[in-house]
Amino acid sequence: xxxxxxxxxxxxKLVVQLLVVAAALAVLLYFTVRTTADRAAEATQxxxxxxxxxxxxEQLRATEDGIEVDLAYATFSMLGAIGQDRLFYRxxxxxxxxxxxxxxxxxEVQPASLAAAFYTAPYLDTELRIAVVARSMIVGKGxxxxxxxxxxxxxxxxxxxxxxxxxxxxxxLGFFLLxxxxxxxxxxxxxxxxNRLAEAVGRRGPRDLRPVRHxxxxxxxxxxxxxxxxxxxxxxxxxxxxxxxxxxxxxxxTPLSTVRTEAEIALRQSNDEGTRxxxxxxxxxxxxxxxxxxxxxxxxMVLYRSDQLESVExxxxxxxxxxxxxxxxxAELKELDLVVEGEAPLxxxxxxxxxxxxxxxxxxxxxxxxxxxxxxxxxxxxxxxMAVVQVLDQGRGLQGVPVARLTGxxxxxxxxxxxxxxxxxxxxxxxxxxxxxxxxELTQRETGGTCASLFLPAC
Amino acid sequence: MRQLILAGLLGLYACAxxxxxxxxxxxxxxxxxxxxxxxxxxxxEIFAPLIEAxxxxxxxxxxxxxxxxxxxxxxxxxxEGAAFDLVISSAMDLQxxxxxxxxxxxxxSDAVLGLPGWARWRDRLFxxxxxxxxxxxxxxxxxxxEMPRSRRDLIDLLRANPERFNGRIAxxxxxxxxxxxxxxxxxxxxxDAFWRLAEVMGRLNARLYCCSxxxxxxxxxxxLALAYNVVGSYAQTRxxxxxxxxxxxxxxxxxxxxxxxxLRTAFVPVGAARPELGGALLDFMLGVQxxxxxxxxxxxxxxxxxxxxxxxxxxxxxxxxxVYLDQIKRRNFLGEWDAAMTQP
Numbered sequence: 001x002x003x004x005x006x007x008x009x010x011x012x013k014l015v016v017q018l019l020v021v022a023a024a025l026a027v028l029l030y031f032t033v034r035t036t037a038d039r040a041a042e043a044t045q046x047x048x049x050x051x052x053x054x055x056x057x058e059q060l061r062a063t064e065d066g067i068e069v070d071l072a073y074a075t076f077s078m079l080g081a082i083g084q085d086r087l088f089y090r091x092x093x094x095x096x097x098x099x100x101x102x103x104x105x106x107x108e109v110q111p112a113s114l115a116a117a118f119y120t121a122p123y124l125d126t127e128l129r130i131a132v133v134a135r136s137m138i139v140g141k142g143x144x145x146x147x148x149x150x151x152x153x154x155x156x157x158x159x160x161x162x163x164x165x166x167x168x169x170x171x172x173l174g175f176f177l178l179x180x181x182x183x184x185x186x187x188x189x190x191x192x193x194x195n196r197l198a199e200a201v202g203r204r205g206p207r208d209l210r211p212v213r214h215x216x217x218x219x220x221x222x223x224x225x226x227x228x229x230x231x232x233x234x235x236x237x238x239x240x241x242x243x244x245x246x247x248x249x250x251x252x253x254t255p256l257s258t259v260r261t262e263a264e265i266a267l268r269q270s271n272d273e274g275t276r277x278x279x280x281x282x283x284x285x286x287x288x289x290x291x292x293x294x295x296x297x298x299x300x301m302v303l304y305r306s307d308q309l310e311s312v313e314x315x316x317x318x319x320x321x322x323x324x325x326x327x328x329x330x331a332e333l334k335e336l337d338l339v340v341e342g343e344a345p346l347x348x349x350x351x352x353x354x355x356x357x358x359x360x361x362x363x364x365x366x367x368x369x370x371x372x373x374x375x376x377x378x379x380x381x382x383x384x385x386m387a388v389v390q391v392l393d394q395g396r397g398l399q400g401v402p403v404a405r406l407t408g409x410x411x412x413x414x415x416x417x418x419x420x421x422x423x424x425x426x427x428x429x430x431x432x433x434x435x436x437x438x439x440x441e442l443t444q445r446e447t448g449g450t451c452a453s454l455f456l457p458a459c
Numbered sequence: 460m461r462q463l464i465l466a467g468l469l470g471l472y473a474c475a476x477x478x479x480x481x482x483x484x485x486x487x488x489x490x491x492x493x494x495x496x497x498x499x500x501x502x503x504e505i506f507a508p509l510i511e512a513x514x515x516x517x518x519x520x521x522x523x524x525x526x527x528x529x530x531x532x533x534x535x536x537x538x539e540g541a542a543f544d545l546v547i548s549s550a551m552d553l554q555x556x557x558x559x560x561x562x563x564x565x566x567x568s569d570a571v572l573g574l575p576g577w578a579r580w581r582d583r584l585f586x587x588x589x590x591x592x593x594x595x596x597x598x599x600x601x602x603x604x605e606m607p608r609s610r611r612d613l614i615d616l617l618r619a620n621p622e623r624f625n626g627r628i629a630x631x632x633x634x635x636x637x638x639x640x641x642x643x644x645x646x647x648x649x650x651d652a653f654w655r656l657a658e659v660m661g662r663l664n665a666r667l668y669c670c671s672x673x674x675x676x677x678x679x680x681x682x683l684a685l686a687y688n689v690v691g692s693y694a695q696t697r698x699x700x701x702x703x704x705x706x707x708x709x710x711x712x713x714x715x716x717x718x719x720x721x722l723r724t725a726f727v728p729v730g731a732a733r734p735e736l737g738g739a740l741l742d743f744m745l746g747v748q749x750x751x752x753x754x755x756x757x758x759x760x761x762x763x764x765x766x767x768x769x770x771x772x773x774x775x776x777x778x779x780x781x782v783y784l785d786q787i788k789r790r791n792f793l794g795e796w797d798a799a800m801t802q803p
Contacts, residue, residue, distance in 0.1 A: 067785045068791070069785075071787075073648050073779045074779065076778045077777050077778065079776035080580075080779070084581040085775070086559045088561075089779040099785050099786055099787045102720055124561045125561045
């Protein structure tokens with residue numbers, strides 16, 4: 001995960017961004033509700049205040065001695081009902097205050113129609129919303145302008161708006177709190193595919209260089225593409241190396257055999273003892289090189305095939321017999337008995353070429369390090385869930401050299417200076433065992449000689 | 460006696476210092492701490508037990524209790540901005556106007572916010588005692604007649620027996636008494652029967668009084684047969700007990716059609732020097748002990764919503780109270796009243 005994110009955590013970034021958006025929405029919700037509630041409450045209260053003012057204005061009656069004012073108790077009572085607001089009124093007739101609070105602020109613009117007009121003005125220690133209704137009445141000789149004003153504090157309105165806004169704030173807060181786990185969850189689900197991809201790539205074996213085919217969201221396609229490109233280049237480079245080694249080995253082997261043939265002919269024809277010694281040593285050198293080249297080829301083949309493992313049923317007994325038959329001439333040279341015994345058939349699954357390569361190397365080693373006129377036995381048996389091929393010789397044994405060292409590339413024991421070898425044989429065996437899901441063991445026999453055991457999964 | 464003289468002297472002193480008319484003034488407690496100033500319409504003797512209990516809880520405090528009429532209380536606060544920490548009055552309309560006009564400071568506590576909606580106006584004005592406005596009738600004077608149980612009964616009774624009630628009916632003079640004006644206007648607001656009753660009373664040459672006490676005295680000495688719209692608590696406290704085994708002569712009647720109930724209210728004025736102490740006293744009055752004292756010792760009915768009888772109509776603390784304070788409205792109402800009272 002971290003490998004994908006050199007600059008902090010994307011997940012944290014995403015969560016923070018989601019939360020910021022949620023918080024912004026919550027705040028927006030609060031202010032929207034607040035404003036709306038305030039306007040709605042104001043409209044409602046204005047309507048009531050306007051109706052009350054109009055009703056007072058309509059109850060004005062012209063009488064012989066002026067205009068009669070009748071304030072209705074219920075009207076006043078009702079006006080105070082919503083928010084227990086303070087109430088002030090003023091009735092002007094002909095420009096003179098006849099009753100009420102004579103210092104109540106007048107409207108800046110004289111209202112024209114009979115409908116109530118509204119304005120906000122400071123009064124005493126507070127601010128009032130005032131409704132004003134203007135009308136004219138016939139008193140005595142002519143029309144007299146009448147102005148009725150009713151002012152009200154708007155604590156009720158503020159309280160309503162506050163309570164609604166507080167509720168909105170609670171909702172917003174709840175929304176935000178809900179957004180916390182949700183954004184964590186959603187960030188998790190967004191990054192799950194990445195985690196799964198990383199896991200899938202991480203689970204691969206050290207030699208698994210197949211392209212990544214893991215299902216992933218569209219957004220990850222470039223990443224996978226890049227990854228696959230990289231894998232392809234890596235595979236290309238590796239296979240180039242292997243091919244190069246194989247080619248090189250092949251190109252070396254062919255001229256070497258020519259050199260060897262020529263040297264043997266020369267050896268046969270030469271009578272000079274000094275020359276013959278040199279020629280023999282030359283033949284030995286050529287033999288070593290040829291074997292190395294051949295094992296390099298083998299090794300390259302093992303590496304290549306274990307990358308693209310083929311899995312078929314293989315009878316180890318058949319393979320062992322074939323290998324034994326192939327080594328018959330070599331064994332005869334040293335007058336060795338090459339015996340295959342034990343269980344037959346002995347089935348395992350894997351790549352037959354790899355199995356054969358491993359057995360060939362084991363038998364080759366056994367023959368190389370055996371004294372003349374001894375016996376090499378290939379024993380087939382079955383252990384717990386494993387098919388076992390043991391190659392037993394009566395040679396010089398391991399002589400205390402750690403097995404791990406012997407199976408490393410190009411390493412050989414200390415007691416083998418007189419035997420031709422490349423140091424790749426046991427490496428190949430170990431790699432085959434690993435590729436096929438088995439293991440390889442090399443032990444010293446109590447009766448002298450070595451026991452090489454290849455364990456492969458039985459089926 | 461000495462206390463009375465002292466109170467008188469203090470009253471004189473207060474008169475000199477303050478423009479509004481002080482009826483009585485007394486300082487409670489000897490604590491060295493702060494002094495709470497309370498302006499009230501309730502007589503000192505009625506409130507004294509409550510104050511003493513409050514000071515027993517707060518021994519460091521002193522309390523200056525100033526008694527004035529409801530008009531004077533209004534004047535003191537509205538015109539003179541007199542510095543008191545708590546203003547108590549039975550004139551709900553004037554108290555409401557003071558609160559509406561911004562003379563009451565906000566005060567919030569569990570006790571005041573626990574009051575029912577009709578007994579509280581915002582966080583400014585609070586009722587602490589609920590007093591029914593009742594009729595008082597003399598058994599002697601009504602001998603042989605059925606006791607009236609409602610306004611309709613009363614109207615019928617008066618109409619049927621003009622000779623017995625002529626000149627022997629009493630009520631407040633709304634011109635003079637703020638309380639009388641408030642009760643009359645509330646009656647008029649509640650029922651049309653009020654104007655019929657006023658006319659009947661006018662025809663019977665009803666006598667108009669400034670104060671409850673005078674009406675009760677008139678009933679006791681037999682001058683009066685019936686008093687209409689008297690504050691219940693005064694009636695209860697001032698009525699003499701009947702002789703052994705005999706019912707008291709004066710009967711308190713709560714009209715069954717409806718009985719207006721008056722709230723005694725209090726507020727902390729904006730000019731209070733120690734508003735928190737005024738508030739503390741208010742909390743005490745509304746607390747368990749305060750309620751018990753208001754009920755038991757002061758004999759003012761405490762405010763108890765659960766015990767509200769169905770015929771009781773508490774006057775709500777709302778801006779409707781401002782309507783009858785309007786000078787034109789008042790003039791019109793009193794004009795009507797005079798017309799009903801004075802008949803050819």
